[in-house]
Amino acid sequence: MxxxxxxxxxxxxxxxxxxxxxxxxxxxxxTGSLRGKVTDAKTGEELIGAGVVIVGTYLGASTDLDGNYLISNIKPGDYVLRVQFIGYATQLITDVSIRAGETKVLNVALKPQTESLNEVTVVGRKSTVNLESAKSEVTFKFEEISQMNVRNVQELVAMQAGVVRSPDGLQIRGARVYETEYIIDGISAQDPLAGTGFGVEVSSNAINSLSLITGGAGAEFGGGSSGVISTTIREGGDRFEISGNWQRDYLINAQNPTSFNTDIVEVTFASPIPGTRKKMTIFNNLTTRLTDEYFGPTANQLISSLLPEQSKLLAPRYSNTHIHTLKLAYQLKPGTKITFTNQFSLSINQNTRMLQIVGFDAILVPGFQYARSQNLDNATTYTHKSILNAVNINHLINKKLGVNISLGRLFTNLRADANGRPFRTETVDQIFDEDHIVTDPVEIFNPGDPTGTYFVLPGNGLVNNGGISPIWHDHYAQEYSIRTKFTYNPNDNINFISFGFQHSANEYQWVDVIRPWVGAPIKINDTTFTPSISIGSSNDIWAVRPHNGGLFVEDKITYKGIQATLGLRLNYWAMGRFADEAVENSQSPVINQVREDYLRKTTQLLGLRWKARLMPRINVSFPVTENNVLYFNYGHSMRMPHPRFVYAGLDPVYQNRSFLANLGNPDIDPEINVSYEVGIKTKVNKDLGFTLTAFNNNRFDYIVSRSVITRDPTGRFVTRTMFINQDYARIAGVELGFNYRWLSHYNFFGNAAYQVARGKSNSARESALQIAQNGEVQLSREQYLAFDRPWNINVGLMFSPDSTFKVMGRKITGFRAFAIYQYTSGFRYTPMRRVGELEVRPGVERPLFMPENDKFLSRLATPWHNVDLKISYDYFITKFTGLTFSIEMRNALNNKNAQIINPVTGRAYEFGDDVPNDWRDPRPEFNGPQERGLDPRNPARYLPPRQMLYGITFRF
Missing domain, CATH: 1.20.5 (Single alpha-helices involved in coiled-coils or other helix-helix interfaces)
Known part of the structure; x- marks a missing residue:
């Protein structure tokens, strides 16, 4: 290696x-030359001292007293021209071609700034590569997104370099799924307790623009350590528009092989509000997605205990998602604009990945509850409700100074229970535990045995005795936040300074109970027993009010083609009064060393104890030759620990008294990422661009678990599981991207990433298990991480012909096609080797396998291949009125992509394969009474098979 x-x-x-x-x-x-005049678009007045720069070169000029400019010695090629002047929107003019010996004339009319100091107007087609940015960043506008077969933010981001989609969520450059900063209209939209990396869902048709930054994020971002996903919601235009879309994967019979009983309905309207002279607009989108997925069995009816009366309407299928977007925009005056966004999403399903208790969940496991598939009416049902409100104020104070203020409220609530059942009944008069029983009819393993002792075959291992899910969970997170960013542009066309702050006041409540019926009165023969004080067999209950925020300053320096951004961010946080009081209370279970460290490392201010950390950010880019830019990024970023690691078990009343219960650590620090990146961006011509990037991320202070001795409320010494910062990981890789336009009708794009993620452990729980099994020596060794998937390749094509494109002499205007091929390395696994035979019954022996621990996670399972297609045809009745017919194929080649790996074979189980000895072997010759575990033929062991969706869209 x-x-x-x-x-x-x-x-x-x-x-x-x-x-x-x-x-x-x-x-x-x-060489050639470029000259022209820069004027005011409204008055025609010449602008003196305007900066004119050829992007990706050292060439530029300033306009003279007559507004004229001249740039000489330009090598032949295709360029982007940037023209800027104080008080006016910067203009980028793409596809400027210079020929040898030519003096090209290009006059530019600039419009006054109307919203912000950094407004940019693009004239011409989008450039194939952004030579101005020193970041690893991709940006998509609504027009591009509408051509793709993507339904939400996650599906769009999953097409980009360095982003891998797994059952857990999205992993950016080898990080864990929760490390992403997810922003909607300037406000954090991530559920901080669910552990998925996302919270509020946005329909793709409601996105105005989406920016993904995987390297070189600016100092204004401080909530994620792997990448930033920033989404801007669409606004209404200057005329009334309404559109609707209906997709389903069957026309008549929902039982066909390419149907998952899916319906997707969407309605959008946008308009100026009458009586406001088009200064105020409204945008509204409503989306509903219903599907039974591909697993086969479903519950008769999902019931949400948060919305019991509406469940029949809102949750008729296995997975149900409802999204509503509302945005109002008001141009108060030139230079001042106010917007209000309300983003709502509701999901009701039985996917266990909705809740990922960070550091403890088994990673990379699909969320289908296979063990309960014979009775999903008793399985865990999840309801996730999210509401985001954002007010954004953009104001130009003067020609040099502007400010953006974002005020937000995020509320997320997740409930998980036994398909809508109450927390627990007043009395317990039945058995709720999900013990497996032999499937009826019972089959005797050894009929006629002379000893008189008979055994029965164990069935398939699925729970089927009428018991219910033992999970009862409810959490909510409410976050009030303010973000303020000032931008200052001195009259030198060199410096662009930004500074500001962000502060969030949070309220978290967490209730997690296992087997909640434990502790209720038991009714036997009409006798009611005294209620127990126990809350389930184990629990974790707390309500806290932490704070966090940051101050930042950044200076973007542009001089003769060189760009350098120097930034510094100070992040601060307070764990809240709940943690402070637990530390100060000598009777609380907080470890003495933690108490001493917390008091020593925090500062008392405004009644709370605070910590802070400085994080530098540096971005540099400069042309080496024309249209070839070298860039470098260096930065520190951090991610706050999951609140469960901080607050678990600190409440003096509601304490989990089970063995090895969790104990929070108020002194725990954020997880840190120190990143380095170097790359090139090359614009070969106006139709072809490349990027090549090498990166190295060093992650420190990952959280691990340890066993400690403390006192419980009665004064007894007990063992608890506590969390500390100790683990680390190293992720290094290289990414290649390209964008190629051909004949104005075809747009090819692609990216490839190779990366390696190594560290000491995959989760907080695993670190403790390694010590228990192998001691500190094993933990000190670096190994592949389970979420390391080295190769990720995406290649796509957009085809959108205009009136000049003909097939057999006929125009095909209105026809559009989108296709993408995706390749991803399979999951890592530890191989197993055959070491002998295990007797099943006389004369029959089953192969015996043992894991090769010296090759821990060294092998890669079969890779994923996926092809998605979308073909559509627009039929216009008038300029703005028409219909669109579409056919969409997901996994068009029907590839079987394994997501549950048999470590004996390195692929998903197929009947006849050998399996580990702690798996059930369904082959009849090996089926004996000693079999344990589940039948390995879980339908979720593969990703979804081929699905075809038929759609129709109308618009007026």
Whole structure:
């Protein structure tokens, strides 16, 4: 295996060689010139001192007293021209072609700024690569998103370099799923307690723009350590528009092989509000997605205990999602704009991945409750409700200073229970435990045995005795936040300074109970027993009010083609009065060392104890040759620990008294990422662009668990599981991306990423298990991480012909097609080797396998291949009125992509395969009474098979 350091050095040498080659080839060409005049678009007045720069070069000029500019010695090629002047929106003019010996004339009319200091107007087509940005960033507008077969933010982000989608969620550059900062209209939209990385869902048709930053995020971002997903909601336009869309995966019979009984209905309208002279607009979107998925069995009816009366309407299928988006925008005056966003989403389903208790869940496991599939009416049902309100104020104080203020409220609530059943009944008069019983009819294993002792075959291992799910969970997170960002642009066209702050006041409540019926009165023969004080067999209950925020300053310096952004962010946080009082109370279960460290490392202010951390950010980019830019990023970022690691078990009344119950650590610190990145961006011509990036992320202070001795409320010494910062991980990789336009009708795009993620453990729980089994020596060794999937490749095509494109002499205007192929390495697993035989019955022996622990997670399972297609045809009745007919195919080639891996074979189980000895072997010759575990033929062991959706859209 080639070391990470050698790999990165090889990438740097490759980058250098590419540039030397480009420099040598282009230096032999003759040059051209560019001249013109810059004026005010409204008055026609010449603008003196406007900056005119050819992006991706050192070439530029300022306009003279007559507003004229001249740039000479331009090598032939296709360029982007940036024109800027104080008080006016910057204009980017794409596809500016310069020929040898030519003096091209290009006059520019700038419009005054109307919303913010950093307004940019693009004239022409979107550039194939952004040579101005020193970040690893991709941005999509609504027009591009509408051509793709994506339904939400997650599906769009999953198509990008370095992003891997797994059953847990999205992993960006080898990080864990919860480490992403997710923003909607300037406000955090992530459920901080669910552990999924997302919270409020947004329909793809409601997205105005989406930006994904995987490297080089600015100092204004401080809530994530792997990447930033920033979404802006659409606004109404200057005329009334209404549209609707209906997709389903069957036309007549929902039982066909490509149908999951899916319906997707969407209605959108946008309009200026009458009487406001088009200064105020409204945008509204309502989306409903209903599906039974592909697993087969479903509950007769899902019941949400949060919405019991509405469940029949809102949750008729296995997975039910409802999204509503409302946005009002008001242009108060030129330079001042106010928007209000209300984003609501509701999901009701039986997918266990809705709740991921960070650091403890078994990772990379699909959420289908296979063990309960014979009676899903008693399985765990999840209801996730999210509401985000955001008020954004953009105001230009003067031509040099502007401010953006974002005020927000986020509320998320997740309830999980036994399909709508109450927490527990007043009395317990039945058995609720989900013990497996032999499937009826009972089959005797050894009929006629002379000893008179008979055994029965154990069935399939599915629970089927009428018991209910033992999970009862409810949490809510309410966050009030303010973000303020000032931008200052001195009259030198060199510095662009931004500074501001962000503060969030949070309220979290967490109730997690296992087997809640334990502790209720038991009614036997009409005798009621005294109620117990127990809340389930185990529980974790707390309500807290932490605070966090940050101060930042950043200076973007642009000088003769060189761009350098120097930023610094100070993050601060307070765990809240609940934690402070637990530390100060000598009778609380807090460990003495934790108490001492917490008091020493925190500062008392405004009645709370605070911590802080400085995080530098540096981005640099500069042209090496024309249209070839080298860039470098360095930065520190952090992610606050899941609140459960901080507050569990600190309440003096509601304490979990079970063995090895969890104990929070108020002194725990954020998880830290120190990232390095170097890359090149190359614009070959106006139709072809490349990016090549090498990155290295060093993650520190990952959370691990340890056993400690403390006192319970009665004064007895007990063992508890506590959390500390100790683990680390290293992720290094390289990414390649390209974008190619051909004949104005085709747009090819693609990206490929290779990365390696190594560390000491995959979760807080695993670290403790490693010590218990192997001691500290095993934990000190670096190993592959379970979520490491080295290769990720995406290649796509958009086809959108205009009136000039003909097939057999006929125009096909209105026809559009989108296709994408995705390849992802399979999951990592520890191989098993055959070591002998295990006797099943006389004369029959089952192969015996043992894990090769010296090759821990060293193997990759079968890779994932996926092809998605979307074909649509627009039929216009008038310029703004028409219909669109579409056919969408997901997993068009019907590939079987394994997500539950048999470590004996390295792929998903197929009948006849050998399996580990703690798996049930369904082959009749090995079926004996000693079999344990579930039947391995879980339908969720593969990703979804082929699905075809038929759609119709109307618009007026």
């Amino acid at each position: 080639i070391s990470t350091g050698r790999t990165l050095r090889g990438i740097l040498w490759l980058i250098a060689a590419l540039y030397w080659g480009m420099a040598g080839a282009q230096s032999r060409s003759s």
